[in-house]
Amino acid sequence: MAEMTMVEAINASLHYEMERDERVVVLGEDVAVNGGVFRATEGLLDHFGGDRVVDTPLAEGAIVGSSIGLAVAGMVPVPEIQFLGFAYQAFHQIAGQLARVRYRSRGRFEAPITVRAPFGGGVRTPELHSDSLEAQLANIPGLKVVLPASAADAKGLLAASIRDPDPVMFLEPLRGYRALRDDVPEGDYVVPLGKARSVRDGDDLVFIAWSYMVEVARRASVELEKEGVGARVLDLRTLVPLDTEAIAEAVEACGRAVVVQEAPETCGFAAEVIATINDEAFYSLEAPVARVSGWDVPYPAGLLEDHYVPSIDRVVAAARRTLEK
């Protein structure tokens, strides 16, 4: 165990996986010489050389598209999209291609590709750097969608994603890169995809969240504890596959739930969580499920983002309202 920030854990995981499997290659904008604009790929070029760590021309479509070809050639590509908002430039290769390599070829080919991309607010980035697109990706069958919320998970889930035979969108919270710091197991460490993580126990209400919002929910639960409210926190970790059982179990235990997401409300993944609760735990509900979201507006300019990203206060208030119902 060693305490690390999330970005350090990601870097460690990349080192470990490249060491472990020589088919792993890292490609993207500024990932090699510069070590990534957040240093996530720092040191890889020195360790593994220019054949396996490659600065590509500035074209997200070609980064994802060429990864598919590399995969069929027998590599295990880990492309980086510098910021998730620019994945839109590659949506045709992600949704129309990457997600369907196996399906289209009926299993002849596969795409064991992990597309890494940072996203999320709170660090005053320029436009299109912070947008939360996980719901759009989760609506694309064939992709797995993974979002770590701790440094340890970042390491273990990234390892699982890279080793997974299917394409994974691995979304890293910008705000968590340096702000999240925890104990990370050394050596081979894999966190299986599809298993939610119980962050905190409680019986009055459950917060369901992913990525950095897990931290916001956790802090909200600490606030609520002061009022004598036991709030459970469930980190979904992966949206696809979804740990339906863990969601149902938590709702059954608590009877009340608040889903917290940074994405816009309309058709964000919180809606899917609510629909899943409706399917699986309807009769346990003592109150409507609350959702706390970003608003239905484009991600705003820096001086407004604190009014956009769900705050601890907003989450606590939603919990209180849910408890009153």
Add this chain to the structure above:
Amino acid sequence: MAEMTMVEAINASLHYEMERDERVVVLGEDVAVNGGVFRATEGLLDHFGGDRVVDTPLAEGAIVGSSIGLAVAGMVPVPEIQFLGFAYQAFHQIAGQLARVRYRSRGRFEAPITVRAPFGGGVRTPELHSDSLEAQLANIPGLKVVLPASAADAKGLLAASIRDPDPVMFLEPLRGYRALRDDVPEGDYVVPLGKARSVRDGDDLVFIAWSYMVEVARRASVELEKEGVGARVLDLRTLVPLDTEAIAEAVEACGRAVVVQEAPETCGFAAEVIATINDEAFYSLEAPVARVSGWDVPYPAGLLEDHYVPSIDRVVAAARRTLEK
């Protein structure tokens, strides 16, 4: 009133709107000389000439991107994406640009653009022609998302979309182009965006649907009537803006609801409908809301599509199960 198929109604609406407002221009692949691969733009070139009806090079990103420029120049562009699956090629211009023209410029510029695209299954098209992407679009703030389910609505909603000062994704059901035929008002006919349509009355249960699934739900309700079940059918017509009131009212009246969509289940718009019901009409629910969806698989090859697209039988079965709960 004249009976028309949906594609005729769309064509009539385009003729009418181009006549009415000389700023309206139509652009896209094969829209001019060929009149569109489904004849939706038939006759426009002859009537309005090559300056206003333009066959573009084959590049969806440039079709949407140049429409933004045309709009700022004072035109009212109605670009066509030949099949919605190829909107992925333009997602960066749709989500990253079109949706934000007004927001980014704080109202200096606007994008009164209506992107028309056919989609949906049931007509044995090749891959990527049938995919239902409305949920992904609805998660992009700044867009309106409109899906007619009758010929009359196709005319009236298209008119409203073209006259709307904001960008609209206008999605047309391939299966409905010729299969849906009804009375269409002549002359100036506008159906406002954001108002759901009550297709059929009933008090036992409400089907909530959009696009061609409205027709499937309607037929299911006819089946159910034989069993003495009164099933209401609500056509949402526009997903953004969403007619929350109509949804709440219907659920309050019926106590039970089935949402029918052709899109994949996970994070499809049905999840948003369920979340909205949870928010607005939770205490009226006598049973969990059912959702009938396409499966979480890429849209399948032609010989499988009847097992993918929700059928009347599946919808009826879901209704029966909901009534039993």
Add this chain to the structure above:
Amino acid sequence: MTLTEPRAQLHQECDLSDSELQGLLREMISARLNSTRCFSLQRQGRSGTMAPIDGAEALVVGSAAALDPERDWVLPQYREPLGLSRFGEEVVARTVRYMRGDPAGGFIPEPIRVWPQQIALAAQLPQAVGLAWGMKLKREEGVVLTYFGDGASSEGDFYEAGNLAGVLEAPVIFMCNNNSWAISTPARRQTAAASFAEKAAAFGFPGEKIDGCSVLEVYAATRRARERALAGEGPTLIEAVAYRLGPHTTADDLTRYVPAEEIAEAREHDPIDLFRAELQEVGLWSEELEAETVKEADERMDRMIAAAEAVVIEPDVIFEHVYQRPTPRLERQRAELLEGLSEDD
């Protein structure tokens, strides 16, 4: 030989044996026949939308002939697979199934180095570059050839792929089928560039414009490009000028936009007729060979169609190959589908 000087030179450059030359014509005739048969299947309601190969036979057969099926890869668009039997008859058989709407049509078995057809225009191009790049990294001796149309060349994917290939010096051949039309849009409205070949200037590698109706010219150009690639000299763009002799697909009505004279003239340059005449001239083709070729091809198609139509498709294969192992949610959905089907019985 009674060929004109340039033709004779071309034969010399190609250096193909008599039976190889005959083989090319055979494949071209079979390709057209395959396509015609599938077209009429669609008309009979026995198959789905398909894009006839008519006019592209020389460019498909000639380029495939210059490749090594054991080392090289082909990434088609959608119009070419019926002409790719050199890589294995199974490519044709699977394409017949594909057009019928059978999902297994996308499965082209090992060791055939041909990808399933690609419906999204130009989307295969960056993938081809990645594959060639991977082969280069693994020091495999081989090249990747990918087909695309004049229309597809307008997509950003074409450019991003070409540019990346140039930077990587990837062993890839971009084969542009300039058949004058993208559905109803004429090639002159796709681009103002002097030619499609010219676009290679944007990538820093050679572009060559050739007669795509001459199977030997296509063969020779592809072989040169392949040699360049194997020598580590990087990609080549080949613009093969042909003409789409049929409608875009079974769903298209070309009379709405193609001038009658234009297509009539193009038919004068039918790649099959041209090569047949050439082989007849040098005594390598006869009516018997023609009849035999047609008969064999027809019988092969009979078998393939019969096999395709005999396939029973289980509904729940819809859930296969989404992931290596289905997610719990997919399992639940599969159960739902099967339950619904059993209720129907």
Add this chain to the structure above:
Amino acid sequence: MTLTEPRAQLHQECDLSDSELQGLLREMISARLNSTRCFSLQRQGRSGTMAPIDGAEALVVGSAAALDPERDWVLPQYREPLGLSRFGEEVVARTVRYMRGDPAGGFIPEPIRVWPQQIALAAQLPQAVGLAWGMKLKREEGVVLTYFGDGASSEGDFYEAGNLAGVLEAPVIFMCNNNSWAISTPARRQTAAASFAEKAAAFGFPGEKIDGCSVLEVYAATRRARERALAGEGPTLIEAVAYRLGPHTTADDLTRYVPAEEIAEAREHDPIDLFRAELQEVGLWSEELEAETVKEADERMDRMIAAAEAVVIEPDVIFEHVYQRPTPRLERQRAELLEGLSEDD
């Protein structure tokens, strides 16, 4: 005049008055100063990420000077706006607000024909083509100039835009700021093309590579391109070769990847120094003018920064301008936000 023959010719071609020449240098100096001031604001925590203009002053100021602010439009990427005061000081003022994170920084008021900065690389290019196309349809006398970098040139949007512009013969000028770097990626790894200008061959219109450190060369080339466009001869691609003299942005550490000698050498060709020396040589510049320019620019920035910092941003402007009129759901969300804020009080 004591200029060398080619310089003298250039001065002749440009045909600018003494005060116009001085104006160019004034704007270049101000642009750099604006940028330096914003950079240090960021360092003081008073502003957000920004991309310094250092090295691009000649190409921004020179090209803008060749345009007619009342008829022509400019679509910037993100590095140029601090140098676009020719289109109105408000462009600079708004950019200062933009960098602070003030949403109103995106609002550049009428009648200024400059678009808000574009963060997605090359995304503005097809929009520029559409705008030029629209102007052509409306028979407006004017052109559109759009800036983008060597890195942005690898995006599909660049190609799709160029290709469309060629087909439409749209009055648009593509101004490529080849400053050698895209963050840490050198221009030679962006493309194997002989030059960025060469890429115009893919579009069928002229491409010209010029010295982007010479404000007069940029001015002259832009003017020629503008005249071509106005004469209905279509688009031009200009590759202006410059060098990024600072870090990519305030978030970047260039010492990780730029060789020290390289940037030292580039500093020898600082576009401001070059032009200052030239004007000094012909007696058009002095220390007094320099001091006056700096003083004015500094005071202007003081005012702009003070004004920017005085702005009070109401939280609920977050809901404005999503649509012309907010949807009911947005109204509900706005109420939620305001309620939450009042609870906090």
